[in-house]
Amino acid sequence: MSGLHVYCVVAADSVPPAGLAGLDGRVVGARNAGPVAAWTSELDAAPAPEPELLRVHHDVVLAAFRAGDVLPVRFGQWLPDAHTLTAWLEREGPAMRSAMERLRDAVEFGVRVVGGEPEPAAEVVQPEADGPRDYLRTLARRRAGKREAMVQRDSLVGRLGSAVGQFVREQRIVPPAPGDLAAVAHLVDRAQVEPYREAVARFFEPQAPLRAEVTGPWPPWSFVT
Amino acid sequence: MAEAVKSTDPTGPIALVELVNRLLDRGVVVAGSVTISVAEVDLLYLGLQLVLTSVDRIERERAPDVPRQIEPPSGGTG
Secondary structure, three states: OOEEEEEEEEEOOOOOOOOOEOHHHOEOEEEEEOOEEEEEEEEOOOOOOOHHHHHHHHHHHHHHHHHOOEEEEOOOOEEOOHHHHHHHHHHHHHHHHHHHHHOOOEEEEEEEEEOOOOOOOOOOOOHHHHHHHHHHHHHHHHHHHHHHHHHHHHHHHHHHHHHHHHHEEEEEEOOOOOOOOEEEEEEEEHHHHHHHHHHHHHHHHHHOOOEEEEEEEEOOHHHOO | OOOOEEEEOOOOOOOHHHHHHHHOOOOEOOOOOOOHHHHHHHHHHHHHHHHHOOHHHHHHHHOOOOOOOOOOOOOOOO
16 A cells, blocks of 8 residues: 655645645645544655656645645655554644644745845965965954844844734744845734834835745745744 | 735735744644654745744844953063
8 A cells, every 4th residue: 555645734624626626636625633633645755856757746835825724844845654644643643633723824924135236255264375474464354244134134034023013913034045145934913914014114115135936825844843 | 117015815825934934843842742743844944934034033143232342461561
């Protein structure tokens, strides 16, 4: 018998739309245990993280997200059999139910801050030619510049948090992608989505050349762990 | 001039980097129940995450707040 790929955890008795296709085209089903259920599909082995498979996983989680509260499961969580899944759900079910309560009626937005000045090319120093004193001074200058940039970044994220705070339940700072200045995830009440978007836009209007790339609403990926 | 805020809805076409950031790095993990084969995939995830982690963040974790002092050689005078 094949194993199971797990997409998400939802409230007990929440069922996927009929015929929803998961990885390998297998139909997604719900498996109940205690106060929660997992949406899974059969799969022979743990999947490789290929772009097309990520999109299928994403689509299944989005289907659950449209239906109600959901705890997204990281891609690639494959279990050898239903017994292992049931044992996991029974063991972790109460904690997952609590997490669901905490995230009830909330969505995630991702904010990537982009458009800062490109980092200046590093000064070329040659200890032999410039001497050890100049070499160390250059290293110290470079380090001070990086520290200053980090302070500015932390200040920006703090001010953003204050500007949108009344619409945000939680803020998490997440690792920025290469080239981005900063990245945060915001947990926002579904009813506050539009005021939140407007607050983000108001905040970034005077920040040029910095800009924000906002994605959402997402399932609460950044807030389940 | 570029817009101050560009918004994207995840129900439409979405950049792969956005998916990778979330689907491979966040979300519930079936801790304690993963098999060896999944663990091998996790190693691959680690590689992806390293690519996605900015050099700045690495620098932040690596760089000390205070420049290191150059220690005098042991046994020196003073």
